[in-house]
Structure formats: C-alpha cells, structure tokens
Amino acid sequence: MSGANKAIPEYLSEDTFNNLLLQTFERPAQIRSLQVIPQKSFGNYCSDIYRVTLKYEINDSSVDKSDNDKAGEVAQRAPANGEQRVLHVLVKDLFENLSTISNEKFMYAQVLPEINKTLRSCGLQPISPMVYYTLKTAGETHFFEDLTPRGYVIRPRTIGYDEDETRLLFKRLGEYHAASLIYTESHPAVQGKMRQFYAVSDPALELCIEDQMYDNIEHVAKIMETWPGYESIIAKMRKHTREVFRSKFLPLFDASQAKLALVLHGDMWIANLLLQYNNNDGKAEDAVFLDYQNSCYGSPAIDIHNLFMTSVQLSVLAHSYDDIIAHYYAAFRSTLLVAKYPVERIPTLRCIVDELHRTDYFNYYLLIFPFAQTMLSDELVKGMNFNKLQDKQRVALNRADIYSNERVLETYKYMLKAFDERGLLG
Known part of the structure; x- marks a missing residue:
C-alpha cells in the first residue's frame, strides 16, 4: 500500500x-x-x-x-x-462529530438505490455513484466508484457554471426530484427517518451558522459603505437581528408548509456535482450528484435555490433564471410521465414557482454565508473544516480573501438590490 x-x-x-x-x-x-x-x-x-x-x-x-x-x-x-x-x-x-446528523448512510442504503432504479426504468442515467461498501469507523466511511477515470470532473468553485452547464444540471435535478417524489409517495414514513440539517440539528451548528452570517454581514456592510446608493440596504441588513433571522430562516424547512415535499439532495453546490463532457464538442453531457449527508425531506425549492445561488455564474442567474426553471420543470414533468405517474397529480410549474417564492429568504442566507465560503481561494481552502470556522484569526483571513474577489462583490451588488426589491431585507 x-x-x-x-x-x-x-x-x-x-x-x-x-x-x-x-x-x-x-x-x-x-x-x-x-x-x-x-x-x-x-x-x-x-x-x-x-x-x-x-x-x-x-x-x-x-x-x-x-x-x-x-x-x-x-x-x-x-x-x-x-x-x-x-x-x-x-x-x-x-468526520465523527458530523456522523450523528448525517443522512448519507440512509440515503445510499435505502433511498438512492430506488431512485436510481426509477431513473434507469425511464431510460435515464443514475444520479449517484455506485457504492461498493460501507464501514462504521469513528465516523462513517463509504467506498464509492471513482468516476474520475470515466471523465467526470468537478468544476472550479470560483468560476461557477455557464449557461449550458447550468441547464444540464437543472435537467438532472428535475429528473432526480421526479424520481424522489415517486420514492417519497411509496415510502411515506421516510419523513420521520431523516434528520433535518438546519431546523432540528445541533444547537452548536446553528450558533456557528448564525455567527458566520452576522460577522459576514458586518464585514460586507463596511465595504458597502463605499458603494453609492446602498445606504438603505446597509441599514436594513444591520437591523436584521439573530431573532429575525431565526424567525424567517427555520420555518423554511418545515415540510408541512410546503405545497410539494420530497427527499432532497440538501447540499447542491459545485463541490458536490460531477460533470462529464463530450470529447468531440466539449459540451457537458452528464452530471452525477455526490455527498448526501445533508439530505432531508422538504421543498424542492431548497435544492433549486442552493444550486443557483452558490454555483451559477451571475450572468446566468440574472438573465436566464426563469427559462432554466422552466427547463428544470420540463425534465421533472417528463420523467414523471415516462414513469407513468398519474398525469392529474403531477405538480404544476405554478406549484414550483410558488415554493420558490415562499422560500426566497433562503437565498439571502446562501449569499451571505455559503456562496461567500465557496469563493475562498484554493490556497486557503486547503484543510478547511468546520472546526476552523471557530478560529477567529483564520476566519478573518478568509473574509479578507473572499471579499477581495470581484465576482463576490459584483454578485453582492446585484443580488442585494434584487433582494431589497423582493422585500427579503425588510
């Protein structure tokens, strides 16, 4: 060895x-x-x-x-x-301290085999890698098929997906959500078997998220003081207390409030997504999703927001959002039709759009913390883990790096004005 x-x-x-x-x-x-x-x-x-x-x-x-x-x-x-x-x-x-809130073992042992079986029956590719073996260590260890030799790659975090890549990923997400809906309806007890990563997870984790959220807000607010026209937005952000955040954030994960609920991937961002490209024209032709430890039961809007806000280039987000949502829905609906799901029960595009509106506040959180964290330079991201998010000196170094990135600043300039217009900061 x-x-x-x-x-x-x-x-x-x-x-x-x-x-x-x-x-x-x-x-x-x-x-x-x-x-x-x-x-x-x-x-x-x-x-x-x-x-x-x-x-x-x-x-x-x-x-x-x-x-x-x-x-x-x-x-x-x-x-x-x-x-x-x-x-x-x-x-x-x-890691051992995360295994108690991970749903990955349950997903790979029970959920994903059935979802992939449904996808294959529809003539579609599996959405997750093959699992060879599982071992209980201090934490939780899985042995997967390594898809790298077959040409699957992770795109650079700091660049994000272009429009063609985004369309493929949302097509695959629509297929996954369709197969997940079929699984969810045939296994109604699944909701009670899945831990909720945000809503009822770990008080220490919730506090960590809040700390990152509010320290990031203050850091970026000082930068925004040099941006003309953002004065009222800064004031609203600074009035956004922890209590306000909890009252708006945690209810987003209450599945009983959703018009449509199913088993989510739960962590749709660029480091968890593999793309395979055509050797002839270089276009992305398949995608596979990794890392299901944050999977949960809830609104499909959570996965949609997560992918868009953390991993898609701003030009695509700004100009092609509605069209890509329609593209996602077409894949969702067509997969259900091929699987012979009752036509009269297929959720409508309006249902998906309503869920996106209901959970829109999740985008504010994604912009302030997860998106910012994805933009950390390769040099600083080496060896990063949740423990280092408690290291104030390291976190300060990270923020200086993140908020010197032009893509981050341009995304904040555009999205914060959009959020203000949508009433998310009030």
Whole structure:
C-alpha cells in the first residue's frame, strides 16, 4: 500500500478491500496491488477523502451479470490487463462529530438505490455513484466508484457554471426530484427517518451558522459603505437581528408548509456535482450528484435555490433564471410521465414557482454565508473544516480573501438590490 504525506488510516487495509471485493462480486478475489492516496480538500469541509486503485483477480469463472447486477456493472466498466482487473474507488470518511446528523448512510442504503432504479426504468442515467461498501469507523466511511477515470470532473468553485452547464444540471435535478417524489409517495414514513440539517440539528451548528452570517454581514456592510446608493440596504441588513433571522430562516424547512415535499439532495453546490463532457464538442453531457449527508425531506425549492445561488455564474442567474426553471420543470414533468405517474397529480410549474417564492429568504442566507465560503481561494481552502470556522484569526483571513474577489462583490451588488426589491431585507 502506498500514499502521500498524510497517514493512511488502519481500516484502509487489504482485509477491508478483500471484504469489499467479496461483497461486490459475491465470490473470492485476490488483490494484486493496492494504492491509497489521500486527496487534498478543495471545498469539502466534512470528510477526509482517499483515492484507491485496486488491482485484483477473480478466482473462478467470469462474473455473470444476471447473478449479481452490481458485479456485472463493475465488470463491464473495469479495464482488464490480462487476467487482472482494476477497480477505482473513492473513499469518503465523514468526520465523527458530523456522523450523528448525517443522512448519507440512509440515503445510499435505502433511498438512492430506488431512485436510481426509477431513473434507469425511464431510460435515464443514475444520479449517484455506485457504492461498493460501507464501514462504521469513528465516523462513517463509504467506498464509492471513482468516476474520475470515466471523465467526470468537478468544476472550479470560483468560476461557477455557464449557461449550458447550468441547464444540464437543472435537467438532472428535475429528473432526480421526479424520481424522489415517486420514492417519497411509496415510502411515506421516510419523513420521520431523516434528520433535518438546519431546523432540528445541533444547537452548536446553528450558533456557528448564525455567527458566520452576522460577522459576514458586518464585514460586507463596511465595504458597502463605499458603494453609492446602498445606504438603505446597509441599514436594513444591520437591523436584521439573530431573532429575525431565526424567525424567517427555520420555518423554511418545515415540510408541512410546503405545497410539494420530497427527499432532497440538501447540499447542491459545485463541490458536490460531477460533470462529464463530450470529447468531440466539449459540451457537458452528464452530471452525477455526490455527498448526501445533508439530505432531508422538504421543498424542492431548497435544492433549486442552493444550486443557483452558490454555483451559477451571475450572468446566468440574472438573465436566464426563469427559462432554466422552466427547463428544470420540463425534465421533472417528463420523467414523471415516462414513469407513468398519474398525469392529474403531477405538480404544476405554478406549484414550483410558488415554493420558490415562499422560500426566497433562503437565498439571502446562501449569499451571505455559503456562496461567500465557496469563493475562498484554493490556497486557503486547503484543510478547511468546520472546526476552523471557530478560529477567529483564520476566519478573518478568509473574509479578507473572499471579499477581495470581484465576482463576490459584483454578485453582492446585484443580488442585494434584487433582494431589497423582493422585500427579503425588510
């Protein structure tokens, strides 16, 4: 086993990968080589990530897809070298202090297999990577198919998605939400099985979010004092107390208030989304969603806001919003139709738009904290985690970096005026 400078955890051993192969193929396999390489953090504050290249041999006859669907799918994809095959695995080790509020194990074990089954039945691609193995460590560790060798990439956080990429992602989000609605209606008890990340999570986490929100507001308000025409907006932002924030923010996640509720991804932003591009024209042609620990039951508007506000270029957000929402809805509706969902019960575009309006305040939070945090430079984002959000010296350094970014300032100038016009700051 080999790795980079960071120590490799003991549980990433040959015994673990022998168990992974046995579970995947349901027959003995022999490991020929095993390489584990720690990955640097470029935006994932919740986990340690390891990339694994596993060369192995199956010790009996070839894998029969009819015998084991997952094994057959792996065998079709894995390149062969003589009798050896290669399995590319991405290991995600969720930090222990977050495992108690994570829904990822539940999502990968129960929800996503059914959602992907529905998508396949509609002639669509799965929305999540294949899970080979799950291990209970100090936190929670999942072993996924590494999609990098198949050409899937994460786009740079500080650039954001252009219009073509945004359209593809919202098409895939519409497909996911359609399959999720089907799952939700056939599993009505799912709401009670999912922890709510924001509304009923962890008091310490809620306090951390509030601290970041209000310190960011004050920091940006001082910058805005140099912007003519923003005086009334600054005053409204500074009157926006913690009590006001709680009274407006937490009810957004009350699913009983939603016209439409289903199982959400819960953390739709650029570091959790993989795109695959066409080799001929360079256009994005598929997308897969990662990191489901914040998944919850609620309004689809939460996912829509999250993707738009944190990860889409301002020109797309400013000029193509309504058209892309219609594009999302077309994918949502067409997936339900192919799945033979009753036509008379398909939620309308008006229903989606009403939910976007009802939860619009979420965008203010996303702009002030999550969007700002996504724009942290690559150098400073290395090794970032939630613990470092408590380090005042490090946070001050981060803010200076974030609010020197021209994209951040231009987005704030545009969105804060838009929010004021929509009454979000009053």
